[in-house]
Amino acid sequence: MTKPSQHQVVQIGTPKEKAILSKSQKEFNRLIRKIEKLSSELHDLREATQHIQLRIQRDYRPLVEQYAQYRADMVRVFDRAYENKDFSKTEKKKLADLILNVAFELIDQYGIDDLKPIYDKYDTNGFDKTNTESDELTADLMKEMMSNMFGIQFDETVDLSDPQKMTAYVQEQLAQRESAEAERQQQATEQRNKKPKSEKQQAREAKKQVDERNITKAVRTLYMDLVKAFHPDREPDEAEKQRKTEVMHRVTDAYEKSDLLALLRLQLEFEHIDQTHLENLAEEQLKYYNKILKQQSEELDNEFFTLQNELAAMTGRPSFAVSSPIALEFSLNSDIAQMKRDIKQIKSDVKAFADPGLLKKWLKTYRIQKPDDLSFFDF
Template sequence: MPTQPQQHIVQIGTKKQQAVLSKSQKEFNRLIQKIETLNQSLHDLREATQHIQQRVQTDYRPLLTQYSRFRADLVRLFDRAYESKGYTKTEKKKLVDLIQNIAFELIDNQGMDELKPIYNKHTEENFDKTNAEADQHTAELLKEMMGSMFGINFEDDVDVSDPQKMAAYVQEQVAQREAAEAERKQQAAERKAAKPKSEKQQEREARKQTEERNITKAVRTLYIDLVKAFHPDRELDEAEKLRKTEIMHRVTEAYEKSDLLALLRLQLEFEHIDQSHLETLAEEQLKYYNKILRQQAQELDDEFFALQNDLAAMTGKPAFAVNSPIALEFSLNSDIAQLKRDIKQIKSDIKAFSEPAILKQWLKTYRIQKPDEFSFFDLM
């Protein structure tokens, strides 16, 4: 798996000098290292995700399709057994339970509509009606859950018949509520601003504004220095103009993201500062740099957490099982290996169950599951 290209190291002091660094200098190095690690972890996990998605299409889905076809063959075998003579009422009841469970899942999740006639034959109502009622029941449960979680009152005529519509309605209601809350806060802020401020309040606001300006200035100073050196407009040589244009794209991108680390790297790369410059940064400047770096680190932390959650939702695995390229690869390899074992087993079962005596013997061990129980055939 490819890694990010080698970049200039941004660090204050050598390893031997670390012990004598100031608290701000040590914090600067720690934050830089954290950002480096998070950037690499995000890059690797995104690369791994793309690789895994490709493998799902090429390696996993064909096996899943093959497995689903064998499951459909098993449904047909059970249906033929039900229609044949020699099976007791108890055995036929178990066959119906198997047909209903497996066929419903294959129709609902795999789109195998050719099994609908068999499913309908063994149920009191047809699949489409049953599924519509199930969707309605699910929608009502989702309404109750979402209403409790987000404090939303659903209108009687609102259409939340599928998860997408439900999500859209919830987002709309939350957005309206947030807009109303934002307006309320704005009005409260305006009322507060209209009130005379005490001397201490004025001092606090002045310090905060000054600090925000200095933080912005810290990034802007680096940006302006690079712009002065690499702006391509006055460059006559075409090759050099193209080079500077590319550099300016990198500079502008880093500035728009307030990416202090990237701007420092660019200065080091193009020799506008050297390592000694970093070592002589004033404590006041370091203070602002560290605030920017802390914000960068937090944003990357949040981004990595969100990516983990997205992968967990996509794969149905806990977050710890998809938090690294190795974990993702291991998880997919395990799923593929299990699917291959399941295919081998179901092929063997179909062959064996074609003998009525063997099927009858196996039905003796099969138990009709209760709604809150889990059956072997849920994995079939």
């Protein structure tokens, strides 16, 4: 994929001429530079995201699974220790708490089902029933949170037994609310439109309509100029027809996206305009170009923000830590290094805790967490 910065440079004037540029020309250049920068950053971040996703599956996920298996080995060590008559009642209580907490997570999140018989020894309900009760508790907490955040009232007859169903229900309720609000606004607009409009209101609406037509015309004019030059249908030479077809794909793609910058690049690339043409753009035309470029800039800003949030959710890092390919790579490398240290430590602990004396010593430092110690965010 070609990076945006490798395209034809679009700019009015030279650095030496900056002082004599008009306000509209300076704004044109500023928006072009911003779009170029955002496009390049988005390109790099998308490529980095694909690379990071590959590395997560190849380098990080196997380490996570290996760590989970060592934790499962630790559960088995605790289970054997519980059967040892040398452990006191208090120590066994701690071992049971550890087994229940760790085994539940490993079965639920990693599918290590051979721990179920061990779990069931310490929970009279058994894993399956406890898991169902846990899901119900989580669902109740989610209902409460969604009610507080969005004011959603949950129908008790609706099946919300898993996160997917809960998410679907919430999205449906929000969509219905948005639809109702849109209908309300539409009715309000219709009511306002029925009222006689002042001359100022009529003038503003007329100006808005003219601006919208001129903005559309500005993009369409560039598009039609390129279409006339590169439409392949009447081209007799097959090689040239193929070239024009490829150019037309680029032209059409830019037009469908209302990508003014891409159309200007194409005009410059194929010498349909030159630097003199850009410098002689009328102020009125520049005004409409700048409105289009401002909209493009805002769309790129939103896309970059959305991608950042997706990466933050995927990596569990704050947005600022995944704002660039370097930050993404550094973040993943840190996670991999930490996971390797964790594996080394738990491997050593599994071996050490096979010694009852060392395990007893460690259990003295372990504290069973009481329900009152849990905060909302622990769930």
